[in-house]
Amino acid sequence: MTAEGASRTTRTDRRDAPVGLYVHVPFCVSICPYCDFVVHAGADARGPRNRIEALVDALVAEIGLRAEANRANPSGRPLATVYVGGGTPSLVPPAELDRILEAVRTSFGIANGAEVTLELNPGLDERGDPGAQAAAGITRLSIGAQSFTPTELKRLGRRHSPGDIGLALIAAREAGIGSINLDLLYDVPGQTLGSWADGLERAIGLAPDHLSLYALTLDDPDAEGLTGPGGDHLPPSAGARRWRDRARPEQDEDRAAAMYHLAGQRLLDAGFRGYELSNWALPGHESRHNLGYWERRPIEAVGPGAHAFDGHVRRWNAARLDSYMAALQPADGGPATLPPGGEEVIDPATAAAETVILGLRLDVGVPLTTLLEPPFVDAFDWAVSAGLVEETEGARVRLTARGRLLSNELFARLI
Secondary structure, eight states: OOTTTOOSSOOSOOOOOOOOEEEEEOOSSOOOTOOOOOOEEETTTTTOOHHHHHHHHHHHHHHHHHHHHHHHSOOOOEEEEEEESSOOOOGOHHHHHHHHHHHHOOOOOOOEEEEEEEEEOTTTHHHHEEEEEHHHHOOOOEEEEEOOOOOHHHHOOOOHHHHHHHHHHHHHHTTOEEEEEEEEEETTTOOHHHHHHHHHHHHTOOOOOOOEEOOOOOOOOTTTTOOTOOOOOOOOOHHHHHHHHHGGGGGHHHHHHHHHHHHHHHHHHTEEEEEEEOOOOEOSSSSSHHHHTTOOOOEESSTTTTTEEEHHHEEEEEEEEHHHHHHHSSOOOOOOOOOEEEEEOOOOOHHHHHHHHHHHHHHBBBGGGGGTTTTTTTHHHHHTTTTTTEEETEEEEEEEEEHTTHHHHHHHHHH
């Protein structure tokens, strides 16, 4: 269902209290041509007319409104995870980051020992002050490395150098950040298996706690109906469309599969657990926030384009910054209202399929009994015959190494 077509009329009163909160900061110094996240750049992000403080005012207002809405079904428990993503939320000054997290503490509560993640770009003028970030309550940093090859970084529109990645990680360690992730992209135009292997070795050599490896995807949110006034995406620029049109022919599924297979073997040898299809962690450093999504736990969300799930309904804010700000910071000084967006009630059949698909993304898999009855048994039988799944201890089923490579074929049969 597209963002424009989701129903607002079948909303139920059921709502499970959130265990996590996602906060979207939609500002970057520049916009990478492959990026489909909700991002605004230029004067909105930095300089005398930047809108960061105004956005934080709106985020604080929305945090209060969302917390009030959740009080209809209180759990009495504070949040176990908070994730500040973007965009480049490391552009947010320490005082403003403090304001966001203090609003979360006041409205929802943050549990002792909670995982509080901040995404950052590693460039010196973008990564912010890790000491101040730690003082604000950040316990985990996710660094957008993407590549260790200068030509690949330039092709991707990234502003940092390979050396900046190591400097950002060292600064985070010195600040006392206890868990650090590096994001890397594969199937990048111009990338070779050799450059990918070299980048992987350099990443491992920096001793991160977690690695997220994503195949570069070049979608068209306009064609998918996601960019209208209530949509959760912004239209790509003309330049980004031209870049993607040139990049797609340079991608190769077989090469991407070889890159993924190489990474899985090398990270296993280095002591990392591939606990999810795109994520590897040292023991105890799995992303607790992202596990909440894969386990279909309720997670609240604020900010333009942010997605929330309350256990029964998936909700999103519209992507357009001006309409978001107008609702939460009305020009006439009136009271804040929730921003425009959409929602989709998840019916039982969809919920069951999501549970199986998301469960199979994890290395712990799903209970065997889940797959032995309609509507999943035919797909399960096919997956067994194709060597995509295997039974493990405790009568569970998980993807094989081959299944990880061909998971989308199985998932399509489970829907």
